[in-house]
Amino acid sequence: xxxxxxxxxxxxxxxxxxxxxxxxxxxxxxxxxxxxxxxxxxxxxxxxxxxxxxxxxxxxxxxxxxxxxxxxxxxxxxxxxxxxxxxxxxxxxxxxxxxxxxxxxxxxxxxxxxxxxxxxxxxxxxxxxxxxxxxxxxxxxxxxxxxxxxxxxxxxxxxxxxxxxxxxxxxxxxxxxxxxxxxxxxxxxxxxxxxxxxxxxxxxxxxxxxxxxxxxxxxxxxxxxxxxxxxxxxxxxxxxxxxxxxxxxxxxxxxxxxxxxxx
Numbered sequence: 001x002x003x004x005x006x007x008x009x010x011x012x013x014x015x016x017x018x019x020x021x022x023x024x025x026x027x028x029x030x031x032x033x034x035x036x037x038x039x040x041x042x043x044x045x046x047x048x049x050x051x052x053x054x055x056x057x058x059x060x061x062x063x064x065x066x067x068x069x070x071x072x073x074x075x076x077x078x079x080x081x082x083x084x085x086x087x088x089x090x091x092x093x094x095x096x097x098x099x100x101x102x103x104x105x106x107x108x109x110x111x112x113x114x115x116x117x118x119x120x121x122x123x124x125x126x127x128x129x130x131x132x133x134x135x136x137x138x139x140x141x142x143x144x145x146x147x148x149x150x151x152x153x154x155x156x157x158x159x160x161x162x163x164x165x166x167x168x169x170x171x172x173x174x175x176x177x178x179x180x181x182x183x184x185x186x187x188x189x190x191x192x193x194x195x196x197x198x199x200x201x202x203x204x205x206x207x208x209x210x211x212x213x214x215x216x217x218x219x220x221x222x223x224x225x226x227x228x229x230x231x232x233x234x235x236x237x238x239x240x241x242x243x244x245x246x247x248x249x250x251x252x253x254x255x256x257x258x259x260x261x262x263x
Contacts, residue, residue, distance in 0.1 A: 028184030047198075092129075164193070176213055
C-alpha cells in the first residue's frame with residue numbers, strides 16, 4: 001500500500017468539511033433515520049474522538065450525481081466560506097465514467113479547484129478513484145481511471161495535499177465492500193475507507209482497513225447468473241434510463257449537513 005500519510009498534530013483538525021458526490025454523501029450506507037452515513041461521516045467521528053467533547057465541527061456538502069463542475073460551482077465556494085481546518089475533495093468520478101470524457105481535461109479543472117481551495121482553507125485531502133477490475137459496469141474504464149489517478153497524485157504533490165488512495169485499498173475490491181447496486185460502497189466498505197482516511201493523516205485507528213475478509217463458500221454458476229440478472233433488472237436498466245433522459249440521482253437533493261456543526 002502506498003504511504004500517503006503526513007506528520008500531523010493529532011489535535012490539529014478542529015473542523016472538517018467534505019465535498020463531493022454520492023461516494024462522499026454516503027450512498028450505500030443508510031443510517032437508522034434513512035439519511036446516508038458513509039465514510040466521511042465515519043471519518044468525522046474518528047477526527048472528533050481526537051478532541052475534547054464539542055470541540056469538533058463537521059459539514060458534509062456532498063450531493064449524489066454531481067459532476068466536477070457542479071461540485072466546483074456549488075460546494076467549493078461554501079467550503080471556502082466555512083474555512084475549515086480540513087477539506088476532503090473527491091470529484092471527477094462521474095465525469096470519468098461518461099462516454100467521451102478526457103481524463104486530462106477533467107484533471108485540469110480539478111487542479112484549478114484544488115488551487116482555489118488550498119488558498120482559503122487548511123489542509124485539502126484529495127481522493128483517487130477505485131480499481132474497478134471487479135466492477136461489472138466500470139471495469140472497461142479501468143485504464144481511464146488510472147490515468148486520472150496519476151493526475152490526482154501529481155496535483156497532490158504540487159499542492160502538498162494528503163492522498164486518500166482508494167486504488168491501493170485492496171479490501172474494497174471484495175464484492176462485500178459494495179452495495180447491491182455494484183456502484184456504491186456497502187456500510188463495511190465505507191467503514192474501511194474512513195479508517196484509511198484516518199491512517200493517511202497519521203491517526204491511530206481501531207482496525208486495519210485492509211484486514212482480510214472472512215472466507216465465503218464458493219458460488220455456483222447458476223447462482224452468479226441469477227444475481228447478475230437481478231442486478232441488471234433492478235439497477236442497470238434504471239441507471240441507463242436516467243442517462244438517456246438526462247436525469248441525475250441528485251436532482252432535487254440538497255447537502256445533508258451544509259453547516260459546520262458539532263457531532
